[in-house]
Structure formats: C-alpha cells, structure tokens
Amino acid sequence: MNQGIIYGLLAYLAWGLLPLYWRLFQTMPAWEILAHRMVWSFVFVALLVTVARRWRQLIGVISSGKSKLAVCLCAFFISINWFLFIWAVNNGHVIETSLGYYMNPLISVFFAVIFLKERLRLGQWAAIILAAAGVVIMAVQYGHIPWVAIALAVSFAFYGLAKKMANLDTLLGLTWETLVVVPISLCYLLYLQTQGTAAVLQLSGFSLVLLLLSGAATALPLFWFAQAAKLLPLSMVGFIQYIAPTTSLLLAIFVFHEPFTEGQLISFSFIWFALIVYSIATFTKTKSQKSLKKAA
Known part of the structure; x- marks a missing residue:
C-alpha cells in the first residue's frame, strides 16, 4: 500500500509539474515539440523493451485487426492530447x-455510458450535470466555450477507451503508440531541417539535453501510474489523480501569473463539487458491490 501511494504521488506530481518542463521550450512551435516528444519517447521505451527482451512479445500482441485499429486510435488521440x-x-x-x-474522469464516465453501456447511479449523473454547469458558467464568462479544456478532456477520454479496447500492458502499449507516429514525426523534423526552420537549432546545449529527455519525462510517469494501479484500490488511485490538475492550477496562478477570476472560481467550484459527489457515489457503489460478493 505504501509503495503504491509513493508511485501514485510520483506519477501525478510529475504530470502536474509538466507545464514547467514544456515552458522551457516556449520558443519552439508546439508541432515541433510534439514530434521530438514522440521520437524520444519511442527511443526511451525501445531501450526498455530491449533490456526486458520483449521484442517478440511486442510483435505478437497486435495480431488481430481489432488490436491494430485500437493501437492506431491510441496513437491518434494521445497525439492530439499531447499537442x-x-x-x-x-x-x-x-x-x-x-x-x-x-x-476528464467525468467525461470518461459519460463515455462509459455511451460506448460501453455502463449504468450510473443518481449521484454519478448529478456529478456530470454539475460539471456541465461549471463549463457553461466558464463559457458565459469567457464569451466562448473553453475549448482547450473540453478538447483535452475528450481526447484523453477517447484515448482511455482505445486503451481499453487494445488491452496492452503499459510498456508494449506505449511502444506501439509511439512507433505508429515516429515515421511521421521524423519526416516532419527532416522537412523542418531541410527548410532551415527547425527551432531546435536555436536551443542551448542544456535545453537540447532536456528535450532529448522528453522521452523519459513521458514514459516514467506512465510506469509509475501502472505500478500504483497494481498496488492500490481503484478508489484511492481515483482520489490521488486530482493532484495533477491541482498542481497545474497552482502553477498557473502563482508561477505563470495567469488571471484567476471570480467567475473561474465559481466554475471550478462546480467541478470540484461534482468530483466530490462522483467520488462518494463511486465509493458507495464499490462498497455495496463488495458486500454483495461477500454475501454470495
């Protein structure tokens, strides 16, 4: 349990602090950063696959058409999310x-109802409605829909669905996801190089080393999360996951000095309350299911 908590904290703190990491490359276009992230993520996981001697397993895990489609969808949605x-x-x-x-957790639950035909309790539906109200409030305040937030939540929820369909372990799954897009990434980087517009050429030596380490920065939190998921109850993992967006929010306000208005506070309050309602409803549901199993 203690090991699981440590792994969970490491994973979600790393994800929450990622804005600090990507800000180091603010002079580079997002597409170029993404291409480098894909290439170096593949290099890093390929080294791990080599050390673990799992290349034969890698080829065998996507033998069916369904698994190939799932891997391609994973690569597509995670690329959108990262960009x-x-x-x-x-x-x-x-x-x-x-x-x-x-x-994201609430969007994932909503998708589970639509695509996996799962049934929700009243409390879980109430949480989704509260979250929707929070988004509407922010949309009214901004004068437009907060598309960045919605696109991130939806793309990651679709990625989660594709991962469920692929049903691969963490290392092999990430290897295939990066392998699918590495040829495109390399072609794009080569094109920038031949045009003389590659922003990577403007980086200092230290920044360049940090960019090469983006593979490790991408893969390690995923492995920590996988370990936490194995060692901890799902309800505890669900609770720990809010460390990441909370860390990012604090960075945005106190480090990047983004304005946090009263309207945003009200909107976030709806989301926070929705997550509390959802967590209580999910915990009660899990507890009652365990009681029924014991009784059986």
Missing part, C-alpha cells in the same frame, strides 16, 4: 489544462 497540452502551456492556458484534467 493541445503543449500548445496550451506555451500560450498561457494552463488554467484551462487544469480544468480539462479535472473534467
């Missing part, structure tokens, strides 16, 4: 990224 996050961080929308990842 949006990098772009938002470097364009002063960290508060919206925080809102998006607060909303």
Whole structure:
C-alpha cells in the first residue's frame, strides 16, 4: 500500500509539474515539440523493451485487426492530447489544462455510458450535470466555450477507451503508440531541417539535453501510474489523480501569473463539487458491490 501511494504521488506530481518542463521550450512551435516528444519517447521505451527482451512479445500482441485499429486510435488521440497540452502551456492556458484534467474522469464516465453501456447511479449523473454547469458558467464568462479544456478532456477520454479496447500492458502499449507516429514525426523534423526552420537549432546545449529527455519525462510517469494501479484500490488511485490538475492550477496562478477570476472560481467550484459527489457515489457503489460478493 505504501509503495503504491509513493508511485501514485510520483506519477501525478510529475504530470502536474509538466507545464514547467514544456515552458522551457516556449520558443519552439508546439508541432515541433510534439514530434521530438514522440521520437524520444519511442527511443526511451525501445531501450526498455530491449533490456526486458520483449521484442517478440511486442510483435505478437497486435495480431488481430481489432488490436491494430485500437493501437492506431491510441496513437491518434494521445497525439492530439499531447499537442493541445503543449500548445496550451506555451500560450498561457494552463488554467484551462487544469480544468480539462479535472473534467476528464467525468467525461470518461459519460463515455462509459455511451460506448460501453455502463449504468450510473443518481449521484454519478448529478456529478456530470454539475460539471456541465461549471463549463457553461466558464463559457458565459469567457464569451466562448473553453475549448482547450473540453478538447483535452475528450481526447484523453477517447484515448482511455482505445486503451481499453487494445488491452496492452503499459510498456508494449506505449511502444506501439509511439512507433505508429515516429515515421511521421521524423519526416516532419527532416522537412523542418531541410527548410532551415527547425527551432531546435536555436536551443542551448542544456535545453537540447532536456528535450532529448522528453522521452523519459513521458514514459516514467506512465510506469509509475501502472505500478500504483497494481498496488492500490481503484478508489484511492481515483482520489490521488486530482493532484495533477491541482498542481497545474497552482502553477498557473502563482508561477505563470495567469488571471484567476471570480467567475473561474465559481466554475471550478462546480467541478470540484461534482468530483466530490462522483467520488462518494463511486465509493458507495464499490462498497455495496463488495458486500454483495461477500454475501454470495
């Protein structure tokens, strides 16, 4: 249990602090950062696969058409999610990224109803309605829908669905997801190089080393999360996950000095209350299911 908590804290703190990392490359276009992230993530996980001697397993895990489609969908949705996050961080929308990842669990639950035909309790429906009210309030205040937050939450929820369909372990799944997009990333980086517009050439030696380490910065939190998920009850993992958007929100306000208005506070309050309602409803549901199993 203690090990699981440590792994969970490491994973979600790392994700919450990622805005600090991507801000180091603010002079680079988001597409170029994403291409480098994909390439170096693949290099890092390929080294891990080599050390673990799992290349044969890697080829065998996507033998069916369904698994190949699922891996391609995973690669597509995580690419969108990563691009949006990098772009938002470097364009002063960290508060919206925080809102998006607060909303993500509720969007995932909503998708489970639509695509997996799962049934929700009244409390879980109430949580989704409260979250929707929070988004509407922010939309009214902004004068437009907070599309960054919604796009991040929706793309990651679709990624979660695709992951469920692929049903691969963390290392092999991430290897395939990056492998699918590495050829496109390399072609794009080569094109920038031949055009003489590659922003990476403007980086200092230290920044360049940090960019090469983006593979480790991407993969390690995923492995920590996988370990936490194995060692901890799902309800505890669900609670710890709010560390990431909370950390990002605090960074946005106190480090990046993004304005946090009264309207945003009201909107976030609806989301926070929705998450409390959802957590209580989910915990009660899990507890009652365990009681029924024991009785049986």
